[in-house]
Amino acid sequence: MQHRLLNWFRYSSPATFYPLAGRIAQVSWLVAIVLIGVGLYMSFFVAPTDYKQGDGYRIIFVHVPASWMSMFLYLVMAGWSAIGLVFNTRLSHMMSQALAPTGAMFAFVSLWTGAFWGKPMWGTWWVWDARITSELILLFLYLGYMALLGAIDDRRRADRAGAILLLVGVINIPIIYFSVKWWNTLHQGATVKMSGETSMDETMLWTMLIMSVGFWAYSIATAMMRVRSIMLEREHDTQWVRNLIGAKA
Numbered sequence: 565m566q567h568r569l570l571n572w573f574r575y576s577s578p579a580t581f582y583p584l585a586g587r588i589a590q591v592s593w594l595v596a597i598v599l600i601g602v603g604l605y606m607s608f609f610v611a612p613t614d615y616k617q618g619d620g621y622r623i624i625f626v627h628v629p630a631s632w633m634s635m636f637l638y639l640v641m642a643g644w645s646a647i648g649l650v651f652n653t654r655l656s657h658m659m660s661q662a663l664a665p666t667g668a669m670f671a672f673v674s675l676w677t678g679a680f681w682g683k684p685m686w687g688t689w690w691v692w693d694a695r696i697t698s699e700l701i702l703l704f705l706y707l708g709y710m711a712l713l714g715a716i717d718d719r720r721r722a723d724r725a726g727a728i729l730l731l732v733g734v735i736n737i738p739i740i741y742f743s744v745k746w747w748n749t750l751h752q753g754a755t756v757k758m759s760g761e762t763s764m765d766e767t768m769l770w771t772m773l774i775m776s777v778g779f780w781a782y783s784i785a786t787a788m789m790r791v792r793s794i795m796l797e798r799e800h801d802t803q804w805v806r807n808l809i810g811a812k813a
Contacts, residue, residue, distance in 0.1 A: 602778075637666060
């Protein structure tokens with residue numbers, strides 16, 4: 565058991581994680597393409613028409629998984645940053661940096677698709693609703709984190725500053741999730757709850773779950789590709805990168 569644990573710990577080094585990240589990215593891309601393709605097909609052609617919202621509701625099959633992923637990826641980034649601060653591991657901060665653009669993209673997609681849903685349902689593109697506003701703050705946290713890393717030349721100082729920002733911003737995640745319960749809000753309440761209860765049609769639920777897993781696989785694929793680039797950039801003066809470049813030359 566101890567031997568297996570030590571084998572896993574060896575992947576905390578960029579030199580050993582680099583080839584593993586490439587293999588994970590390949591598998592994750594395949595899973596993402598298949599599941600998102602199936603999910604989109606079910607969204608348009610299999611899921612039934614909602615009796616209240618008509619076909620306009622179908623945008624939720626992108627909106628809801630994107631919203632989930634925007635919150636989940638931020639928590640993962642904060643977790644990696646906490647590990648980096650405690651154990652001073654370079655790879656942890658690299659993983660946080662690699663996840664940030666994908667998290668920001670999902671936060672933007674969440675807001676954008678929400679606006680397209682809100683126009684026919686509420687009659688407006690935007691309202692200063694508690695959940696929508698806190699999701700906008702989440703997007704700003706992502707952008708602020710990436711801007712902070714780019715503004716500090718010293719990589720160690722940038723990693724520490726970014727990690728602190730991420731950990732402070734974690735407070736916004738429960739605010740997003742519970743905002744519809746804590747305040748009087750226009751936003752629709754959760755149809756899939758943490759307790760496992762749901763008020764959705766079974767086909768709709770399966771479609772949303774397939775899209776969610778597809779988005780999750782996409783996030784892993786993009787993070788693995790991006791972290792490989794970050795490793796090469798940050799470790800360019802190390803022997804393993806020189807050997808890698810020499811082998812490809």
